[in-house]
Amino acid sequence: xxxxxxxxxxxxxxxxxxxxxxxxxxxxxxxxxxxxxxxxxxxxxxxxxxxxxxxxxxxxxxxxxxxxxxxxxxxxxxxxxxxxxxxxxxxxxxxxxxxxxxxxxxxxxxxxxxxxxxxxxxxxxxxxxxxxxxxxxxxxxxxxxxxxxxxxxxxxxxxxxxxxxxxxxxxxxxxxxxxxxxxxxxxxxxxxxxxxxxxxxxxxxxxxxxxxxxxxxxxxxxxxxxxxxxxxxxxxxxxxxxxxxxxxxxxxxxxxxxxxxxxxxxxxxxxxxxxxxxxxxxxxxxxxxxxxxxxxxxxxxxxxxxxxxxxxxxxxxxxxxxxxxxxxxxxxxxxxxxxxxxxxxxxxxxxxxxxxxxxxxxxxxxxxxxxxxxxxxxxxxxxxxxxxxxxxxxxxxxxxxxxxxxxxxxxxxxxxxxxxxxxxxxxxxxxxxxxxxxxxxxxxxxxxxxxxxxxxxxxxxxxxxxxxxxxxxxxxxxxxxxxxxxxxxxxxxxxxxxxxxxxxxxxxxxxxxxxxxxxxxxxxxxxxxxxxxxxxxxxxxxxxxxxxx
Amino acid sequence: xxxxxxxxxxxxxxxxxxxxxxxxxxxxxxxxxxxxxxxxxxxxxxxxxxxxxxxxxxxxxxxxxxxxxxxxxxxxxxxxxxxxxxxxxxxxxxxxxxxxxxxxxxxxxxxxxxxxxxxxxxxxxxxxxxxxxxxxxxxxxxxxxxxxxxxxxxxxxxxxxxxxxxxxxxxxxxxxxxxxxxxxxxxxxxxxxxxxxxxxxxxxxxxxxxxxxxxxxxxxxxxxxxxxxxxxxxxxxxxxxxxxxxxxxxxxxxxxxxxxxxxxxxxxxxxxxxxxxxxxxxxxxxxxxxxxxxxxxxxxxxxxxxxxxxxxxxxxxxxxxxxxxxxxxxxxxxxxxxxxxxxxxxxxxxxxxxxxxxxxxxxxxxxxxxxxxxxxxxxxxxxxxxxxxxxxxxxxxxxxxxxxxxxxxxxxxxxxxxxxxxxxxxxxxxxxxxxxxxxxxxxxxxxxx
Numbered sequence: 001x002x003x004x005x006x007x008x009x010x011x012x013x014x015x016x017x018x019x020x021x022x023x024x025x026x027x028x029x030x031x032x033x034x035x036x037x038x039x040x041x042x043x044x045x046x047x048x049x050x051x052x053x054x055x056x057x058x059x060x061x062x063x064x065x066x067x068x069x070x071x072x073x074x075x076x077x078x079x080x081x082x083x084x085x086x087x088x089x090x091x092x093x094x095x096x097x098x099x100x101x102x103x104x105x106x107x108x109x110x111x112x113x114x115x116x117x118x119x120x121x122x123x124x125x126x127x128x129x130x131x132x133x134x135x136x137x138x139x140x141x142x143x144x145x146x147x148x149x150x151x152x153x154x155x156x157x158x159x160x161x162x163x164x165x166x167x168x169x170x171x172x173x174x175x176x177x178x179x180x181x182x183x184x185x186x187x188x189x190x191x192x193x194x195x196x197x198x199x200x201x202x203x204x205x206x207x208x209x210x211x212x213x214x215x216x217x218x219x220x221x222x223x224x225x226x227x228x229x230x231x232x233x234x235x236x237x238x239x240x241x242x243x244x245x246x247x248x249x250x251x252x253x254x255x256x257x258x259x260x261x262x263x264x265x266x267x268x269x270x271x272x273x274x275x276x277x278x279x280x281x282x283x284x285x286x287x288x289x290x291x292x293x294x295x296x297x298x299x300x301x302x303x304x305x306x307x308x309x310x311x312x313x314x315x316x317x318x319x320x321x322x323x324x325x326x327x328x329x330x331x332x333x334x335x336x337x338x339x340x341x342x343x344x345x346x347x348x349x350x351x352x353x354x355x356x357x358x359x360x361x362x363x364x365x366x367x368x369x370x371x372x373x374x375x376x377x378x379x380x381x382x383x384x385x386x387x388x389x390x391x392x393x394x395x396x397x398x399x400x401x402x403x404x405x406x407x408x409x410x411x412x413x414x415x416x417x418x419x420x421x422x423x424x425x426x427x428x429x430x431x432x433x434x435x436x437x438x439x440x441x442x443x444x445x446x447x448x449x450x451x452x453x454x455x456x457x458x459x460x461x462x463x464x465x466x467x468x469x470x471x472x473x474x475x476x477x478x479x480x481x482x483x484x485x486x487x488x489x490x491x492x493x494x495x496x497x498x499x500x501x502x503x504x505x506x507x508x509x510x511x512x513x514x515x516x517x518x519x520x521x522x523x524x525x526x527x528x529x530x531x532x533x534x535x536x537x538x539x540x541x542x543x544x545x546x547x548x549x
Numbered sequence: 550x551x552x553x554x555x556x557x558x559x560x561x562x563x564x565x566x567x568x569x570x571x572x573x574x575x576x577x578x579x580x581x582x583x584x585x586x587x588x589x590x591x592x593x594x595x596x597x598x599x600x601x602x603x604x605x606x607x608x609x610x611x612x613x614x615x616x617x618x619x620x621x622x623x624x625x626x627x628x629x630x631x632x633x634x635x636x637x638x639x640x641x642x643x644x645x646x647x648x649x650x651x652x653x654x655x656x657x658x659x660x661x662x663x664x665x666x667x668x669x670x671x672x673x674x675x676x677x678x679x680x681x682x683x684x685x686x687x688x689x690x691x692x693x694x695x696x697x698x699x700x701x702x703x704x705x706x707x708x709x710x711x712x713x714x715x716x717x718x719x720x721x722x723x724x725x726x727x728x729x730x731x732x733x734x735x736x737x738x739x740x741x742x743x744x745x746x747x748x749x750x751x752x753x754x755x756x757x758x759x760x761x762x763x764x765x766x767x768x769x770x771x772x773x774x775x776x777x778x779x780x781x782x783x784x785x786x787x788x789x790x791x792x793x794x795x796x797x798x799x800x801x802x803x804x805x806x807x808x809x810x811x812x813x814x815x816x817x818x819x820x821x822x823x824x825x826x827x828x829x830x831x832x833x834x835x836x837x838x839x840x841x842x843x844x845x846x847x848x849x850x851x852x853x854x855x856x857x858x859x860x861x862x863x864x865x866x867x868x869x870x871x872x873x874x875x876x877x878x879x880x881x882x883x884x885x886x887x888x889x890x891x892x893x894x895x896x897x898x899x900x901x902x903x904x905x906x907x908x909x910x911x912x913x914x915x916x917x918x919x920x921x922x923x924x925x926x927x928x929x930x931x932x933x934x935x936x937x938x939x940x941x942x943x944x945x946x947x948x949x950x951x952x953x954x955x956x957x958x959x960x961x962x963x964x965x966x967x968x969x970x971x972x973x974x975x976x977x978x979x980x981x982x983x984x985x986x987x988x989x990x991x992x993x994x995x996x997x998x
Contacts, residue, residue, distance in 0.1 A: 029626045033831040066834040086556035353812035356766040492569035499568030503559040506609035507846040514838030540856045542863040544873040
């Protein structure tokens with residue numbers, strides 16, 4: 001720990017303030033451990049635009065400036081007032097009276113000297129959206145902060161047309177909402193919590209079979225009497241492979257099917273282990289025994305990619321992703337024999353180090369062989385669309401192949417569709433759940449705003465005086481969505497919205513700002529799965545809802 | 550800056566207006582915010598990843614009298630999320646820098662910094678707060694704070710129950726990568742931290758010695774070998790490496806590589822070594838923002854009653870989609886810190902006291918906190934005993950007086966039916982009741998006894 005009595009010298013400070021490989025690696029160490037340098041590079045190349053500098057927007061940007069997005073811009077037409085001092089961290093007392101875009105932009109930018117300043121523009125975002133259909137082209141991601149329905153519809157159309165990512169954020173009292181849009185968002189690095197391993201226990205290839213055969217269990221057991229630890233370090237994959245071969249030989253070539261079968265198979269593991277059946281490798285064999293009978297299946301996300309129109313129709317405009325997807329599909333349908341190319345990575349398995357490294361080598365070699373097959377399909381495809389067969393690098397092919405069992409393509413429904421009751425995905429709205437009701441309350445409040453020029457309850461006298469009018473538009477909305485108004489029972493939710501009156505409570509804004517920034521990071525780094533497409537946060541109960549409208 | 554007119558307009562919509570979702574005891578009134586700003590005292594424990602966010606959140610929802618405790622100084626790698634600090638602050642005290650920043654930025658905020666350990670403060674200090682918000686990162690520190698706050702709780706004057714005014718609410722936050730949790734703890738009304746300590750994620754990189762020494766397969770195994778074997782072999786058992794010292798990390802990395810080479814393993818890098826040695830948990834601004842906001846939100850609700858509070862444990866996950874999950878955990882009546890029921894144990898009547906104590910020490914379940922247990926008789930025990938203590942470990946005069954008991958059988962010491970005794974860990978104040986029963990006698994044994 002550094003000594004608080006010895007602050008850094010001016011020289012040391014100056015060195016740390018320069019953005020270079022070393023300072024980036026040190027400053028961003030804790031996050032690079034999550035998304036890697038390649039993820040960090042993608043952040044460095046992103047330009048984010050914030051429309052509306054109220055607190056939920058500035059909190060979102062804060063969480064993007066700190067980890068080092070490339071550039072950000074702020075567009076807002078308001079002047080800073082005293083009220084901003086009570087909910088927005090990125091204004092100070094001296095900001096009052098000045099442009100909110102400029103003040104928040106300035107105070108956000110000073111968080112991280114590695115980030116480039118975009119434009120801090122004193123303009124009403126509604127005015128910008130209505131008068132410049134192409135402004136989104138300057139940015140990669142647009143963040144729409146508590147904008148009215150009509151603006152969101154137009155903005156949605158612009159983002160669809162110019163292929164930009166849109167993140168809509170709304171906050172009212174203790175309720176918050178995040179809604180994402182992208183035309184087509186392709187993820188290879190899904191990084192699911194429970195990693196899936198492709199161990200081919202049911203279908204070993206010849207080299208793997210030879211490796212399995214090299215373990216002579218009988219002679220090991222004899223040796224064990226001389227205290228050799230070989231037997232208790234036979235990899236569980238080898239144990240299961242040997243047992244399933246035996247099983248199939250006595251069961252008509254079939255894997256365990258009934259519950260009885262599975263119990264019997266478990267018994268065979270224990271019998272094989274004899275008095276060593278509680279050692280780590282046998283314990284692992286028991287835990288993973290299902291790998292011997294669960295049939296190999298490709299995930300539905302991968303099947304969706306194979307069935308996609310863009311995978312079928314390969315042409316000059318096909319992107320790298322779809323060319324690779326098609327090459328993998330061709331492999332899958334031919335040499336792959338219904339298997340995806342082997343990813344090649346192994347979990348940690350109880351084994352002797354040399355047995356483990358040998359197994360790693362065998363898996364790596366098989367993976368490389370599969371990638372080579374995929375590569376030749378790819379080269380055929382590239383030639384067919386008049387491109388050079390070397391257009392896609394080996395490392396990109398390998399990277400793609402490693403992720404074929406976790407890849408996913410997202411096609412978000414357009415934001416403008418949500419505001420058209422004939423196009424919104426009605427079935428997705430969870431109206432029976434309290435947080436689905438809060439979604440309806442947000443939508444009703446938006447309609448009220450369109451009619452009255454302000455949010456319900458945003459008045460200094462009795463806020464509940466807006467309830468009747470709010471209820472009117474809410475009933476109309478629910479009828480359009482084919483919902484039974486009595487069954488939904490929205491009155492209390494609408495009354496609470498009147499109580500809130502559109503107030504911006506910092507904690508709600510900080511929570512939603514955290515979620516929104518996390519989604520932007522996922523969209524920009526192309527890692528993990530983003531919310532598809534709406535997330536509701538309920539700060540009263542701490543619960544959430546998510547659905548795809 | 551007494552008041553900038555209109556500053557708190559948004560918060561006042563919560564405190565001066567009611568609605569169907571307000572807490573049943575809520576009374577909308579200007580007095581609510583006035584009390585929050587003038588009388589209320591909140592303690593923020595930690596000024597790091599969660600702490601910076603917490604201070605901002607508390608200040609911007611109306612709290613003014615905020616104390617913050619943190620014993621750390623600022624590191625360059627903190628700057629990707631601990632946004633109250635700048636490059637020029639590296640090396641300085643976190644609590645001091647954080648307090649200064651908030652006081653300068655938020656009109657009305659009066660944050661007081663304490664560059665110290667939480668253990669440096671006494672009961673009177675902790676009792677002076679209306680709510681405690683915790684952004685600590687170590688399990689032990691959380692346990693200490695929990696123990697302290699639960700220890701402050703007292704029965705109501707008529708002894709009919711616990712006096713809620715003495716049970717200071719503690720809002721606990723924790724994060725790791727894309728995941729986090731928020732809990733509302735109020736001694737005897739909700740589970741305390743210790744009630745649920747088994748749920749806490751275990752420490753990573755705890756490999757058995759036979760793995761890392763003899764059958765390593767992963768670079769992490771080799772690094773642990775360097776830490777647990779190569780280093781003490783080279784420097785003796787008393788010299789510990791310093792995770793913040795680049796030379797030490799380099800030494801460990803090289804020792805790990807040497808070990809890895811013996812087994813044909815690859816992948817030991819400086820970064821990986823640093824990660825394992827310092828048990829680095831990846832950390833990002835967005836998750837810290839989410840969890841801190843949830844914590845500050847709860848602190849606000851608990852004191853204003855504007856809405857019901859979280860009941861009582863929220864888990865957050867942001868990597869696959871986004872979701873929160875709220876669980877209403879129940880109190881653990883046998884909790885070592887807040888529980889009122891005795892811990893049960895069944896033992897062999899013919900075993901010795903030494904056997905029993907060994908059993909307690911080796912236990913990894915309910916008794917895992919006891920490494921040097923002190924056993925004594927409850928005050929209201931009518932039996933005539935030689936001394937109030939059954940056994941005291943070495944270190945005091947009572948050890949000599951009780952060491953002879955170690956050879957005696959449990960039946961001899963406790964009587965035929967077993968007994969209820971007190972157990973505590975030497976050096977701690979907390980006493981727990983232990984109900985020791987013996988295994989049922991077989992018919993044969995009954996006859997012969």
